[in-house]
Amino acid sequence: MDGHELLDLAEQCAQAKKPIRVHCCTSTGCQAARSLEVKKALEKRVQDCQLADRVEVVGVGCMGFCGQGPMVELDSTDPQVTTTHYEKVTPEQAPSIIDTIQGGQTDALQGNSQHPFFAKQLLIVRNHSGKVDPERIEESIALGAYQALHHALFELTPEAVVQEISKSGLRGRGGAGYPTGLKWATVAKMPPGQKYVICNGDEGDPGAFMDRSVLESDPHRILEGMAIAGYAVGADQGFIYVRAEYPLAIHRLQKAIQQAKQKGFLGSQIFGSGFDFKVDIRVGAGAFVCGEETALIASVEGKRGTPRPRPPYPAISGLWQAPTLINNVETFANIAPIIRKGADWFAGIGTETSKGTKIFSLTGKVCNTGLIEVPMGISLRTIVEEMGGGVSEGQVKAVQTGGPSGGCIPSSYLDTPVDYESLAALGSMMGSGGMVVMDDKTSMVEVARFYMEFCRSESCGRCVPCRTGTVQLHDLLTKLVEGRGTAFDLAQMESLCQVVRHTSLCGLGMSAPNPIVSTLRYFPEEYQALLQPDRWRIPATVP
Structure with a gap:
């Protein structure tokens, strides 16, 4: 498949969409709130009203406002139907949402897309989440999936890819904030031979669910990022390490890998090139320590997941003593957008030392809970008080960032910008993205x-x-x-x-x-x- 054929395929997939799409969140959180029943009720109403020729109900990934789930969105290109979303939808309310397409009324709670929770976000990693069916590769192709991989394979050398990632200023989103380009360059400079790429999806921080959401909502974004990384560093084998507590993410990843192989986006001679890249899944048993990269490597090898002293670092001697590139889910999810839009575009977002956006799971005593993706440098106050709506009773006392490895930041520092250095100066850290808000009743x-x-x-x-x-x-x-x-x-x-x-x-x-x-x-x-x-x-x- 050449570039023109890929673009033609994307156009065909886009044209196959019906003018009115009813997006129903089917992520883990919303499923726990009966979203699958909501989806069935929506589908039945479409059939009963004989609207199947122009309306389709699509099970999508996380829409972000998890505390208000299940969420349903009417996404319409029909000028007579307004795009809107509904919150806390019950199976009993679902049919009336379809009725609004024909001028009827609904008692479902209508959301506000201009609410600061949505309006102050900048979506890069999550820009397709809640928009595509994660179990149908055609939906992702229609929005440009695997075009960045094709561009890298045929228009960039491996060295140029590494240089682009370095120039972007992307830092690892797993917690430490190590420069991604520098890590890639280290692996790429190792002598030719067997090398590996590992995606660390062992998300174990209490209250954190960012990586789970990305894996469930847009698995092809991760696979494309890993394939680009493999090309850049000279690896032909990738592993995604996911904890067993994420069965839906594992299921969707398995399906995505199978579909990508069938399309020729993974496997041997990708896009007819000489580049081979295969991806396998390794399921972890839930040990928090396996989030540490050397413990993760031991687990992938079939050993007990315990850390080892460093050096040597995995980039030099990692999986089965071969040079190994390890990045977390969110880091890989940034790769395709950077290759597609350019390093300068990404570097123009954020602060001088912390580029791009960061996903946080906003939880705790805050009024609005869920996933947010915000530009680096935004203040804690904006996140907690404007996007999160503050606390329901009393005052904000502290914000805990970085999970068990982080620290508690008092309310007097809420004007602190969210970047690696500023949080570290307060005795906390960015971490993988957990953010827990505490009120004045918290000990x-x-x-x-x-x-x-x-x-x-x-x-x-x-x-x-x-x-x-x-x-x-x-x-x-x-x-x-x-x-x-x-x-x-x-x-x-x-x-x-x-x-x-x-x-x-x-x-x-x-x-x-x-x-x-x-x-x-x-x-x-x-x-x-x-x-x-x-x-x-x-x-x-x-x-």
Whole structure:
């Protein structure tokens, strides 16, 4: 298939769409709220009203406003039918939405597309989510899928692809923010031979569901990004590592891989070129530590998922000792848009050091919960108060970013721009994209204990500082919460945080104390208030 044939195929797929499309979210969250029943009710009404010649009901991926699901959108090119969306739709309300096409009324809750939750987003990774049926490759082709891969294969050298990614300023979206182009260049410079590309879909942070949504909603975006990466670094085999708790994502990925092979977009001699690239899925057992790249590699190899010391880094010696490129889901999802629109376009979004957009799962006490994709540099206040609508009662007290590895940012810093350096300066981190809002009734000590309990239970146990340090930290926090803590316990906890941070084997252990450190930094009075009144003074010496 050449470029003209691909464009012709895209045009054919686009023309096959009917003038009125009824998008019904069928992602995991909305399915839990009976969206499949809603979809069946919509389809039945279309048939009963004999509208099938111009109306089609399409099961799509996540539309973002998860707290208002199930969501249904009328997407119309017919000037007599207005494009609109509905929220919290029930199976009983669904038929009346179809009735509006013929001038009828509906009692379904109509949403506002101009609400700040939608209006302040900038969609790059998620621009097709909620618009395409993720189980039909034709829907993605109609919107340009695999055109960037064709462009890379026939108009760019591998070196030029790496240079374009470097020039874009894209940084890894998995948490650390390492420059993507630099990682690609390292793998590409390794001697010719077997190399691998791995997509890290082991999303384990509490409250985080960004990667799951992208995998469920637009799997071909990930496959195309991985294939471009394989071409750039000289790899012919890719693996997608997904946790078993994401069965819908796994199902849709399997189907997408099969369809891409049938179209010649994956496999041998892609687009008739000399480039081969195959993708397989590896299902993880849900261990949080397997989000760390060396533990993930061990798991893919069939071993117990535990980290190993670095160097050597995976880019030099990774999967089966071969050079291995590892990026997370959101990072790969940015690749095709960058190749298609150019590095300068992407670099023009965001800040000087943090380019592009970032997806966050906005959860907690905030009024509007769901997925948002915003330009880097937007303020926390804009996200929490305007897009999220603030908290339903009381005041915003803190925002936790970065999951168990991140920190709690007090409301006095809500004007902080969301970028890698600014969050790190406050003792937190970007992380994979979890953002939990807390109100003034939240105990920050209990928040720290919650995250420490998570880190304690998820420790792989390989290194002593993490294995025993997280247990001791959790015990000390429990002692404080139960009112049995002393100033000596508090001092011991602070000292132990530094030990765990500086002596653990991997990044997960090193960052485990962050929630304690940040809450001690910004909310010391809450710790002091829990100490026994007659033992506040810290001893002169702490063993």
